[in-house]
Amino acid sequence: MLHNLSAGALSPLAATLATAHGAGAGSAASVHEAVAPFHFTMPEVGPGFALLILVFPILASVLCGVFAALGVKSKLPAWTSVALLGAGFVTTLMVARTVLESNAPLVVHGFDWINVSWGTAPGQTLTANFSLYIDLLTVLWMLFVTGLATLIALYSSEYMAGDRGYARFFGFFSLFVFMMSCLVMGDSLLLLYLGWEGVGLCSYLLIGFIYQKPSAAAAAKKAFIVNRIGDLGLALGVMLAFTQFGSLEYKEIFRQVAEIQAAAAHGEAVPWSIRAIPLLLMVGAFGKSAQLPLYVWLPDAMEGPTPVSALIHAATMVTAGVYLIARFLPVFELNPVALNTVAWIGGLTAFFAATIGMATFDIKRVMAYSTISQLGYMFLGLGVLSSAGAANHVLTHAFFKATLFLACGSVMHGFAGQLDLRKLSGLIHVRGWKVVSYSMLVGCLCLAGFPLTSGFFSKDMIIAESFVSDGFGASFLGLLALLTAGMTAYYTFRVFFRVFVGPVEFHAGDEHHDGDGHGDDGHAFHPHAPGWAINLVLALLSLGALAASIPYLMMLFGASEDGWITGLVDHSTAAATHVTVGVDHGATFLGANPHMIMYYVSGGIALVGIWIAWMLHLKGRTEAATSPLAEEAARALGPIPVWAQNKWCVDEFYDFLFRKPLWFMAHVFYFIDALLVDGIVNLFGWLPKAIGGSLRPSQSGFLQSYAVGMTGGLALLLVIVWIVS
C-alpha cells in the first residue's frame, strides 16, 4: 500500500527544510499561539545556550561523583542535582522560545568530534560532530524530559534519603539526563546512538542500584541485554544509513530522503537497501521502548528505585524509541511494510500487556505493564502515520505515568516496601496520604481515558487515525486498541479501588524489619507518611496532568485549530506527508468526523471499564485480601487469569528458546575446550616428553650400541653420497 501522494501537496518536510513558514494555513497559527506564552515569559537567547542544556546535567553528574568519592552524607547531592537540572529546564524554555520564534531548526555546533575523510566521493566522509539539531520535535521532547527530571529529582531527594548510595544515585540520575538530552538533541545518528547507549547504560546502573539484591542485579542485566538486542538493529540501521546516504547528519539525510520521496511520487521504486533502514531502526525502537518481542525487561526493571521507574521507564527512556521513529518518519514512509509492522507490533503489545496487567498483584508491575501497553499505543499511532497522536500521547503519558509511579512509590516507601494490592486497602482514609491518593486518582483517570482528560484526547487521536488509515488491517487494530482502552481502564481502577478506597487495612512489607526509623517494636506498624518533597512533586505532576488537557479542550471548543503540540510536531521532520489530523482532515468515518465519533466511543468504553472495576473490586469488598465478585469472575474465566498472572510464561519461553540452547552450547564448548583445546595444549606438553621417552632407549649406556648407531649413520651417509654422485 502506498499513501496517495498528491503532486500538488507540498511536503511539509520540504517546507520545514526550506525555512519557510508552515504549509497549511492553520499550521502557522498553531505555532504562533505556541510561541505566545514563551514569548512573554522567556528572554531571547543565542544558540549557545542550547549547549548549556547539556552542560548542566553532566556537571551535576560529575559533582555528585565527587560527592560520592568524598563520602558526603548530607542531602547536598540532591540539592545540587535539582538545582542544575532545574537550570537546565529553564534554559530549555528559553531555547524553546528561540526555536519557536524562528520556526526553523536550530543547529548549534559544539565541538568537532569525528570528522574523517578518506576520499572525495560523497560517501567517503564521516562527519559526526558534537552538534545539536533542535527543531520543534526536539523542543517538545526536551521540555518534558528536563521538566520531569527536575521534579523527580526533587521527589527522590526525599525518597532516597538514608540510602548509602545517595550521591551515587544522583550522579547516575544526572548522567541519564545528559544522555537523554544527547539522544534527543543530537544532529546526527551517531550522537543519537551515543545517547541511546548512554541511557541504556544509566538504566542498567540505576535498575541495579541496590546491587546487593541479586534480583536487582539480574534485572539490570536483563534490561541491558535485551536492549542490546534492539541496539544491534539500531546499529545496523545507522551503518546502512551511512552507506546509503553517505552521511549521518540529519540535514543531509533528510535532504536526500526528500529527493527519494519526490522520485517515489513519480512512480520510481525505492531501492531495497533504503527500505531496509526503517526495518532495522524499528528493531532498535522495539528494544528500547519495550515492545512485543523485547519487552520482558521492563517489568523486571521495577526492581530499581521508584524515581528511576518514574523517570526512565515511564517518561523518558522508553519514549526514545518513539522519538526515533517520529524523527525518521520520512524514512519510514518510504517503506510501508515497516509502518505496518510498527502499527501491528504496537497494537498487539498494547493488548498483550493489558491482559497481564489485569492479573498482576504488584501495583508497580501493573504500572509497568501499563507503560508497555501505552507505548504500544504510541507505536500504533506512528504506524498509522499519526505522529502527532503519538507525540501527544508521549507528552500526556509522561505526566500521568510519572504521577502514578511516584504515587506507587510513596506507598512503597511508606509501607516498608509493600506493593501487593491484596495487602493494602483504603489508604485514602489514612492520615497524611490524601495528596498521594488524589494524585493517584488524577493519574488513574488520565490513564483510563476518562472523558475530557488529557489521556482521553491523546488516545483518541491514535484510535481515530487507525480507523481511517489505509494501512494493513488498521481497522482491526483500531478495534483492538478500543478493547485495550477498556482493559486499561479496568486494571487501572482495579488498583485504585483495591488500594486506595474501601476498608482501611494495611500490612507492612518486607523492609519492615529493617527498621524504618520509627523506633517500632516490630509489631505495631505505623505507615511513614510522605514528606513535603514528595507531596509537592505529586501535586505539581497531577496539576500538570490536568493542565495537559487544556490545549485539547481549546481545540475541542474551537479555540484553536490543531493544538499546539500537533503544531510543534507538524513543523518538524516528524510530519507525515499527508495533511495531519485536524478538524479539516477530509476523511470521514461513519459519515462524520472520526474524532467526534471516537470521543464518544472511547469515552463510553472507559466508563464501562471503570464501572466493571468498581463492580468487581470495590462493591462488596470487606477486606484487603480479596473481593468476592472478583473471585467469582476469575473462576468463571477458568485458566485464563492464571496464565495472565504468569505473564503468559513469556520469560520461561525465552529461557527455553534462547537461554537453554546457549547454556547447552556453553557446556558443549566447555567440553570442546577441555578436551580439544586443552588437549592440544597438553599435547604440546606431552609430545616432547613422549618423543624423549621414545628416544631415551637409544642412550643405552652400552658402548657398542652407540657404535652401531655410528656405523649405521656412516652407512647412510655413504648411501646418500653415492646416490648423489
Place this chain on the structure above:
Amino acid sequence: MALPRRGRVNPQVLGALIAAAGVGGLIAALAFIAGPARPGLFFYIFAFVALGAALRVITHPRPIYSALYFILSILASAGLFLLLDAEFMTFALIIIYAGAILITYLFVIMLATTAPSDEAYEVLDDYDAVAREPIVSTFAGFLVLAILTGWLSVGVPQLPKPAERSGDAALASLPLKVQQAFENAGLLDYTEDSLVAFVPGEEAGSWYDAETRQAQLLLADPAGFRELLRHARAKARGEAVSEDAEALPPVALALIQNDPITRADGSVVVMAAFPDSLRARNIESVGLELVGGHPLALEMAGVILLLAMLGAVVLARKRIDLEQAEKLAAATGTLGEGHA
C-alpha cells in the same frame, strides 16, 4: 703336533696334515711356474685366507682363538703387501703386529680369562658365547661394505707392472750404492781415486743421474782406459787379442755407453749406464721417504709411543693400600723406626 695329548694319533688330523702338505706343494709348484707373470693366483689365495681368518676372528667364541686367527690374517695381509712390492711393510707388519701387538693381546687375554677348573673344563663366559644384536650390526657393516665396494668399482685402471716401477728415484740419494754397483761390475777397479761426481754442464750435484740411469766416470788414466776398452771391444767382436792384454770385463763393457770424452778442463770422462741389478730396494726407498720426507712425524710417533708406554704402565698398576704411617715412612725412607 708336538704337544702332549691323550690317546692315539687322530687319523683325521693326519689326513688334514697330508692335505695341507699337498696343497702347499701345489702352491709351491705353481709359484715355480707362475713366477712374476701370474700374480693373480697368489692374490686370491692370500685374499681368501685373510678374509677367512678375519671372519673367524669375529665369530670364534674363544678369545684366544680370535687372537690366533688374527695372527693368521696378519700373515695373509703380509702376503698381500708382498704382492704389492712393499717388502719392508710385510716384515714390519709381521714383526710389529703379529710379534708385538698380538702377543700383548694374548697376554691380556690370558690375564683376564676365568681359569678353568676341573669340573668346568669348557668354561665359556656368557659374554663370549652370546653375541649382541648380530642382525643390526651385520646389516650395518655389510651396508658399509657394499657401498665401499660399489664406490670403488668406478673404472679403476690396472696396476702398472712392476717393471714400470720407478723405484729408482731413491737411487738419487744413494751414491754409495751406485758406487758399490759399479764396483761390483768391475768398473771402479780401473777408476779408483779418481772419481769425481758432477752433472754435465753444472758445477755441483751428483756424478750420476738416477732418472736416465747413467753415470759419468772420471778417468784417472785415460790412455790406459782406452786401451782396456779397445781390447774389450776387440774381444767382444771375436778378434784375437793377446792374452796378457787387459780388457774390461764383459759386464763392465756392457755398461760403457760411449768412448771417453775430453771435457773443457782437460778431464776425461766416460758415460756408463747403471747395471740392471742396480735398483733401490723397497726398504731403502721407504727409509728415505720416511726420514727425509716426514722427520717431524717420525719424531712425534716416537713420542707418542713413549707416552703410550708410560700411560699403560701408569694405568695398569696394581694399587696396594698401605697404612698411613707406612706410607709416610716409605716416603721419608725411615722404615722400621718407631714401629712396634
Place this chain on the structure above:
Amino acid sequence: MSATLGPLLDPVLAIAPLADVTLYHYLVVSAAMFSLGIIGFLTRRNMIVMFLCTELMFQGAGLALIAFGRYWMDHTGEVFVIFVLTIAAAEAALALALVVLLYRKKGSLDAEAWAQLRG
C-alpha cells in the same frame, strides 16, 4: 715342468681371471676386512675381542693405503702405514691397559656390564 702343469692350470684359469688383478681387487679386500672389523666390533661382547676387531679395521685401512701407494708409484702409502702401525700399537697398549682396569673393577670382560651412562 711348465709344459705338463700348464694344461692342468687351464681349467683353473678359465674360472677366474687370475692375471688381471687391479687396484680394485685390493680395495675390495681392504673394504671387506674393514667391514668385518666393524661387524666384529659391534657384535662381540668380550672387550678384548672388540679391540682385536679394531685392529682388524686398521689392517684393512693399511692394505688400502699400500695398494694406493703402489698405484701412484709413491712410497707415501707405506710411510703412512708405518705411522698407522705405530698408532695402532700405542692405542692397543692403552686400550688393553684400560681393559685390564675395567676387568679388575667388574671381574668380567663383558662390555655390556658397563651401562652406567644409561639415559
